[in-house]
Amino acid sequence: MTYCVGLKLNRGLVFMSDTRTNAGVDNISVFRKMFHWEAEGERSITLMTAGNLATTQAVVSLLNERALPAEERGSPSIMEAPSMFQVARLVGETLREIIQEQSAENGQSGEAFSATIIVGGQVRGGDQRLFLVYPEGNFVEASADTPFFQIGETKYGKPILVRAYDPDMSFEDAVKLLMLSFDSTIKANLSVGLPLDLHLYEADGFRDGVKRRIEQGDPFYETLSSGWSEALKDAFQRMPPYSLT
Amino acid sequence: MTYCVGLKLNRGLVFMSDTRTNAGVDNISVFRKMFHWEAEGERSITLMTAGNLATTQAVVSLLNERALPAEERGSPSIMEAPSMFQVARLVGETLREIIQEQSAENGQSGEAFSATIIVGGQVRGGDQRLFLVYPEGNFVEASADTPFFQIGETKYGKPILVRAYDPDMSFEDAVKLLMLSFDSTIKANLSVGLPLDLHLYEADGFRDGVKRRIEQGDPFYETLSSGWSEALKDAFQRMPPYSLT
Incomplete structure (x- = not known):
């Protein structure tokens, strides 16, 4: 499985993804699920994937090929699309194309090759935008x-997002919030795991922002994880007990 | 959907279930999903169901018919089973029987008629026990x-259970914990809703314990829900922010 979250704040976009892929529980690997395309001063695009790994890798490869410098690439390209809306359309078309191709070749329904994508960023002339792209291409x-959008193993980490998200929050608080959401997921589900990839896109920056990989054993993550367990237990103790009388 | 939790504490068993059933989002009803059988001084059995409502109602009806006074009922009966293990076997057999019957009559796979059951309690001569029964009957x-076992919409409410459960906790704290787990679920998912049913079985009591229905607008639930939101936000603020430098 997978867990990715894209968060839209007033100050920018925050992307976080895990890197665990599994075919069953005994075939676990680390694969990047977050990808970037940048033309400094003009656009920054970030994409995160959940679903069939062969499908999502093919989608990213195709988008990559089509994002080469103008003389080398075929059209259409997400580096030339005039708006984030058109970028999302291209991503959707590419995703649908790959899924249809795979299922046609295998004589199976698209289900097995399905995938979902979060794509966000900004193209000069427009606002920052964030999209959730379905396997059908829409x-x-x-x-x-x-x-915010979540893809993959979304349920465990949703309650804290719902409660603590604030559009005016700082990047520092947003990363904290996403780490707590990931920590709740990782504690409850084997198929999501560290390291995590992080990208902070600053609105109207038109270039990639801070990128980090949060590795297993990251001191801040560890402190946050154990501190949060304690804080939850404290908060739980402070809540009034149910009265049986 | 549904959400039910059965919790095993040293002092007894705690059962909580929601009452919302839905066929789509526009056909929502209230149905009891928690059922009791008691022979005071001898046994107390509590059962909670998730899945196809026709299946689970048929299972409960059959168990009920077979739990009538000896002269009126057929065998085997959960009121006569010599141990909780045998009770769980009977529940499993009944569940499998209904699912197989439904799917045979409809020429469909059992999937559509599937259901899962939590059953727990105590029969004199044995300890209190708690079981999760699968559609296959095992x-x-x-x-x-x-x-603890969860059935239905289990993911949203798991993180708090994992973190705050303690086998030595009081019934009052356990109810608080379950309410928080339900509240996280209800806040994130339309298909789970109040009222909630509650049963507290006291170990070695051999009779039903406190039973409550927590209605929409229950003052304690409301206080807990809003207090918990505040407590989470406070705890979140007190965690150190991520450093971008």
């Missing part, structure tokens, strides 16, 4: 009402 | 390593 956009 | 028992 997509929805984050808004004030739905300011 | 089952597993709660132990010190796995002291």
Whole structure:
């Protein structure tokens, strides 16, 4: 499985993904699920994938080939798309194309080759935008009402996001929030694991922002994880007990 | 969907279930998912169901018919089974029987008629025991390593259970913990909703314990829910922010 979150803040976009892939529980590997395309001063695009690894790798490879310098690449390219909306359309078309190709070749329904993608960023002339792209190639956009998207193993980490997200929060707090959401997931589900990839896109920066890989044993992550367990237990103790009388 | 939790404490068993059933999001009803059988001084059995409502109601009806006074009922009966293990076997057999019957009559795989059951309690001569019964009719028992079972929409409410469960906790704290687990689920997922049913079985009591229905607008639940949101936000603020430098 996988867990990825894309968060839309007033100050920018925050992306976090895990790196664990598994075919069963005994075939676990580390694969990158976060990808970047940048033309400094003009655009920054970040993409995260969940689902069939062969499908998502093929999608990223195709997008990559098509993002080469103009003389080497075929069209259409996410580096030339005039807006983030068009970028999302290209990503959706590429995803649908790969899934249809795989299922046609295998005579199976698309289910087995399915994947979901979060793509966000900014193209000069437009605002920062964040999209969730479905296997069918269509997509929805984050808004004030739905300011974040999760893909993969989304349920364990949702309660804390729902409660602590604030569009005005700092990047530092947003990373903390995402780490807590990932920690809740990792503690409950074997198929999601460290290291985590992080990207902070600053609104109107038109270039990639801070990128980090948070490795197993990262001191901040460890402190946060154990501190949060303690804080939850404390908070739990401070809540009034149910009265049986 | 559904959410039910059975918790094994040193002092007894705690059962909580929601009551929402839905066929799609526009056909929502309230149905009891928690059932009791008691022979005071001799046994107390509590059962909670998740899955196809027709299946689970048929299972409970059959168990009920077979639990009538000896002269009126057919055998085998969960009121006569000599141990909780045998009770779990009977529940499993009944569940499998209904699912097979439904799928045979409909020429479909059992998937559509599937259901899962938590059953627990105590029969004189044995310890209190808690089982998770699968649609196939087999089952597993709660132990010190796995002291609780969840069925239905289990993921949202798992992180808090994992972190705050303690086998020595009081019933009052256990109810608080379960309410928080349910609240996390209800806040994140439409298909689980109040009212909640609660049963506290006191170990070696051999009779039903406190039973409550927690209705929409229950003052304690409301206080707990809003207090917990505040406590989480406070705890979140007190955690150190991630350093970007």
